[in-house]
Amino acid sequence: xxxxxxxxxxxxxxxxxxxxxxxxxxxxxxxxxxxxxxxxxxxxxxxxxxxxxxxxxxxxxxxxxxxxxxxxxxxxxxxxxxxxxxxxxxxxxxxxxxxxxxxxxxxxxxxxxxxxxxxxxxxxxxxxxxxxxxxxxxxxxxxxxxxxxxxxxxxxxxxxxxxxxxxxxxxxxxxxxxxxxxxxxxxxxxxxxxxxxxxxxxxxxxxxxxxxxxxxxxxxxxxxxxxxxxxxxxxxxxxxxxxxxxxxxxxxxxxxxxxxxxxxxxxxxxxxxxxxxxxxxxxxxxxxxxxxxxxxxxxxxxxxxxxxxxxxxxxxxxxxxxxxxxxxxxxxxxxxxxxxxxxxxxxxxxxxxxxxxxxxxxxxxxxxxxxxxxxxxxxxxxxxxxxxxxxxxxxxxxxxxxxxxxxxxxxxxxxx
Numbered sequence: 001x002x003x004x005x006x007x008x009x010x011x012x013x014x015x016x017x018x019x020x021x022x023x024x025x026x027x028x029x030x031x032x033x034x035x036x037x038x039x040x041x042x043x044x045x046x047x048x049x050x051x052x053x054x055x056x057x058x059x060x061x062x063x064x065x066x067x068x069x070x071x072x073x074x075x076x077x078x079x080x081x082x083x084x085x086x087x088x089x090x091x092x093x094x095x096x097x098x099x100x101x102x103x104x105x106x107x108x109x110x111x112x113x114x115x116x117x118x119x120x121x122x123x124x125x126x127x128x129x130x131x132x133x134x135x136x137x138x139x140x141x142x143x144x145x146x147x148x149x150x151x152x153x154x155x156x157x158x159x160x161x162x163x164x165x166x167x168x169x170x171x172x173x174x175x176x177x178x179x180x181x182x183x184x185x186x187x188x189x190x191x192x193x194x195x196x197x198x199x200x201x202x203x204x205x206x207x208x209x210x211x212x213x214x215x216x217x218x219x220x221x222x223x224x225x226x227x228x229x230x231x232x233x234x235x236x237x238x239x240x241x242x243x244x245x246x247x248x249x250x251x252x253x254x255x256x257x258x259x260x261x262x263x264x265x266x267x268x269x270x271x272x273x274x275x276x277x278x279x280x281x282x283x284x285x286x287x288x289x290x291x292x293x294x295x296x297x298x299x300x301x302x303x304x305x306x307x308x309x310x311x312x313x314x315x316x317x318x319x320x321x322x323x324x325x326x327x328x329x330x331x332x333x334x335x336x337x338x339x340x341x342x343x344x345x346x347x348x349x350x351x352x353x354x355x356x357x358x359x360x361x362x363x364x365x366x367x368x369x370x371x372x373x374x375x376x377x378x379x380x381x382x383x384x385x386x387x388x389x390x391x392x393x394x395x396x397x398x399x400x401x402x403x404x405x406x407x408x409x410x411x412x413x414x415x416x
Contacts, residue, residue, distance in 0.1 A: 009205050010181035014361050015188045024095040024190030025354040027087035028102050029362045032178035034081045035151035043158015044174050046079040054115040056108035071097050089351050092191040103204045113168045127157050134237040134403040141401040142239035146296045149220030181205050183212040187358030190350040224399040226411040236308045236404040242397050244297040247290045248364050253376040254384040259288050260335040280311045292363040297392045305406045312413045316395040323393025326386035
């Protein structure tokens with residue numbers, strides 16, 4: 001059973017108790033991500049996430065790590081386009097101590113300048129690692145292209161130039177603005193005492209500002225763009241993307257199933273055609289990227305340089321067929337079984353459940369029961385899939401990015 005409470009301090013608490021497990025997962029979600037940044041402070045949300053583990057008024061960085069280990073916990077954090085999450089998973093009896101550790105980090109971090117300078121260097125290396133990983137680099141590039149008119153274009157890690165300009169005062173000002181009580185959701189899943197969790201958080205967040213100013217986002221119409229990065233690598237990594245749907249769109253369930261059929265699994269059309277039949281790529285896939293107010297559909301392939309043209313041509317052919325023919329009853333039935341199975345598997349993992357609850361509540365103010373989700377997939381018809389396929393099936397609307405060892409006319413190949 002899911003319980004949602006608005007604490008007196010202004011923070012939303014969402015809890016789902018599962019009596020038959022002996023552990024619990026807790027996450028503090030903050031609406032602070034890349035979309036809330038600008039070119040001057042790009043990467044600051046992720047930078048703050050790192051600094052939360054670098055010492056508080058009560059604990060040094062080593063003492064934070066020791067405190068988590070002493071309760072047998074697993075703790076980490078992640079930053080996305082729209083939110084940051086700090087989480088801990090531990091035994092049910094220790095989740096309250098785990099909550100106190102996260103509260104200390106979120107409310108009492110020092111943002112020491114010396115530690116900031118060290119961690120800035122760490123993030124610089126993280127940026128280099130992405131640049132040295134062609135499939136990651138091309139994914140970041142396509143996200144910037146397809147979202148060029150939206151704040152979603154902002155890179156989560158930022159750039160060396162933007163990170164260099166983030167000092168203690170800049171970080172503290174941003175932290176105080178974004179880390180407010182009403183801008184947070186606490187999500188808990190597993191076996192725990194609800195009243196004790198509520199009491200743990202009720203008065204412990206009062207040092208934070210109550211609310212965060214609401215700022216209007218500027219969103220411009222989509223324009224297709226192309227980018228080719230030439231590096232000393234042995235493969236060409238290609239992404240083609242087009243605007244899709246958001247987390248709240250009525251076509252959400254159809255898009256999930258559509259992707260599974262087109263390129264989201266080993267039995268998908270794209271995998272069978274590009275890898276199994278033509279032998280053009282080891283890795284080829286499609287995916288939906290869903291955000292609260294937008295989304296995009298992305299196709300990726302890693303191929304030999306001399307197979308680039310043939311691969312793009314084959315992808316375009318599959319898109320055309322998909323948009324015209326739609327799907328068979330067998331394909332739709334198989335996709336439903338596969339996707340529902342994956343969803344149910346996730347429901348049996350308390351950390352996965354906590355993430356789903358916290359993300360949905362924070363970003364779209366919605367909580368979906370398992371029954372609602374499964375029914376949503378069951379209701380999708382072949383006509384719904386055909387409608388979704390029509391949205392993504394026109395290759396002339398796609399933008400594209402490539403990280404490659406040999407320059408080529410990407411725009412010409414996609415638009416031909």
